[in-house]
Amino acid sequence: RQLRGRAGRQGDPGTSQFYASLEDDLMRIFGSDRIAGLMDRMGYKEGEVIQHSMITKSIERAQRKVEENNFGIRKRLIEYDDVMNAQRDVIYRRRRHALFGERLKFDLNNMLFDLCEEMISTHQNNRDYHGFKLDCIRILSTDTHIDEKEFEHGKPHELAEKLYTEATEYYNRKSNHLVEHIFPNIKNLFETRGTTIENVVLPVTDGVKGMQVIFNLKKAIDSKGREVIQSIEKSVTLLIIDEAWKEHLRQMDELKQSVQSAVYEQKDPLLIYKLEAFDLFKEMVSEVNRDVISFLFKGNLPQQQQTQMNQAQQPQKTDYSRMKTGRDDTSAITNPNSGAVANRNGNGASAQQQEAKHEPVRVGPKVGRNDPCPCGSGKKYKACHGKDA
Numbered sequence: 001r002q003l004r005g006r007a008g009r010q011g012d013p014g015t016s017q018f019y020a021s022l023e024d025d026l027m028r029i030f031g032s033d034r035i036a037g038l039m040d041r042m043g044y045k046e047g048e049v050i051q052h053s054m055i056t057k058s059i060e061r062a063q064r065k066v067e068e069n070n071f072g073i074r075k076r077l078i079e080y081d082d083v084m085n086a087q088r089d090v091i092y093r094r095r096r097h098a099l100f101g102e103r104l105k106f107d108l109n110n111m112l113f114d115l116c117e118e119m120i121s122t123h124q125n126n127r128d129y130h131g132f133k134l135d136c137i138r139i140l141s142t143d144t145h146i147d148e149k150e151f152e153h154g155k156p157h158e159l160a161e162k163l164y165t166e167a168t169e170y171y172n173r174k175s176n177h178l179v180e181h182i183f184p185n186i187k188n189l190f191e192t193r194g195t196t197i198e199n200v201v202l203p204v205t206d207g208v209k210g211m212q213v214i215f216n217l218k219k220a221i222d223s224k225g226r227e228v229i230q231s232i233e234k235s236v237t238l239l240i241i242d243e244a245w246k247e248h249l250r251q252m253d254e255l256k257q258s259v260q261s262a263v264y265e266q267k268d269p270l271l272i273y274k275l276e277a278f279d280l281f282k283e284m285v286s287e288v289n290r291d292v293i294s295f296l297f298k299g300n301l302p303q304q305q306q307t308q309m310n311q312a313q314q315p316q317k318t319d320y321s322r323m324k325t326g327r328d329d330t331s332a333i334t335n336p337n338s339g340a341v342a343n344r345n346g347n348g349a350s351a352q353q354q355e356a357k358h359e360p361v362r363v364g365p366k367v368g369r370n371d372p373c374p375c376g377s378g379k380k381y382k383a384c385h386g387k388d389a
Helices: 002-009 025-030 033-042 053-100 104-125 129-140 148-153 156-193 217-222 226-265 269-298 329-334 348-355
Strands: 199-205 210-216
Touching (some): 025 053, 053 226, 053 269, 104 129, 104 156, 104 226, 104 269, 129 148, 129 156, 156 269, 210 217, 226 269
C-alpha cells in the first residue's frame, strides 16, 4: 500500500502483491472449487507462485463477498441500534428537563394526566369501581369525588380530567403544607449559619424508599421555600428514571438475544424486536409515571427527622500521613490515653494490661537450638530433644 502510494505520486498507479493459499478460509468458503482442480490439472506444484488472471479475479470476488457480508452485519446492527436510539432520545430528553429544570413542571403534569387516563381506562373497562378507588388512595394518597354511577357511565376523557384536577389540587395543598412546615427551620438556619452553609441535605421518604434531597439555602430563602419542592421533584424524577432505564437496558439485551430464534419460524427477527421493544418501552414509561407521581404524592419528612437538616458536605479524605505502620506495645500499656482498644466503661489502660502477653517462668538458663543438648548425648539441641520442639 505504501509503495502504491509512492508510485501514484509519480504518475504510476502501481500494483499490490498478495500471498494467498487456495486452502485459506477466504478461498475455501467463498472461492470456486474449480480453481483448485484447474491448478492441479495445470501441474502447479505445492508452494509455487501462481500468477494468473483467473486466480486474481477469484480472490477479488471472494473479497467482495466477504465485505458484502460484513457490511450486511454492520447494517443489521445499526437497524437494531436505531430502535434503542429512538427510546434513548425520549428518556434523555426527560432526564435533561429534570436535571436543568427545563419543562420539569410540564413533564410532571403530563405524567399525572397520563396516569389518570390509564387508571380510568383500565378500571372502567373492567367495571371495577372499588379497584379504582383503591388505586386512588394507594397511588395518589387521596380519595376521589367520582361516584360509582358517574364512573360507569361517564366518558373516559372527562373522568380523567376531573381526576387530574382533584389530584393537582391535593398536591398543591400538600406542597404548601410542607413548605409552611419547614420554612421556619430554613429561615432560622439561614440567619444563624447562612454565611457558612451553601447547600442543605433534607431526608425525604414515601414510607418505603428514602432519599437525600440537596437544595440551595439562599434560593430557598428567596423563593419562600418553593426551591425545596422543586429540588424534591428533580431528585425523585432523576432517581426513578435512572433506575427504570438501567433495568430496561437489561431487558432489551435479553430481548435482542431471544428474538434471533424467530428465523426458525421464517419470521424477521428485526420486526419482532421492534414490536416487542415498543411494548417494553411503553410499559417502562408507564411505570416511571406511576412511581414518580406516587413518590411525590406520598413523600414527606421522616417522623423522627421532622426538623433535621444537615449541611451538604463533600466526602472528607482520611489523612494517612501521621499514621504508623507498626505498634508500640510498651507505650500502649503505659499510656492510657493512647489510641488502643478500650472496654465499654472507657477503662482503656486495664484492657491493655489484660491483653499484654505474660512471659513463661523459667527455672534454668534458656537452651539455644545450636547449643549442646542438656541430656549429655553430645548432639545439638535441635537434633536431639529439641527436634520436636
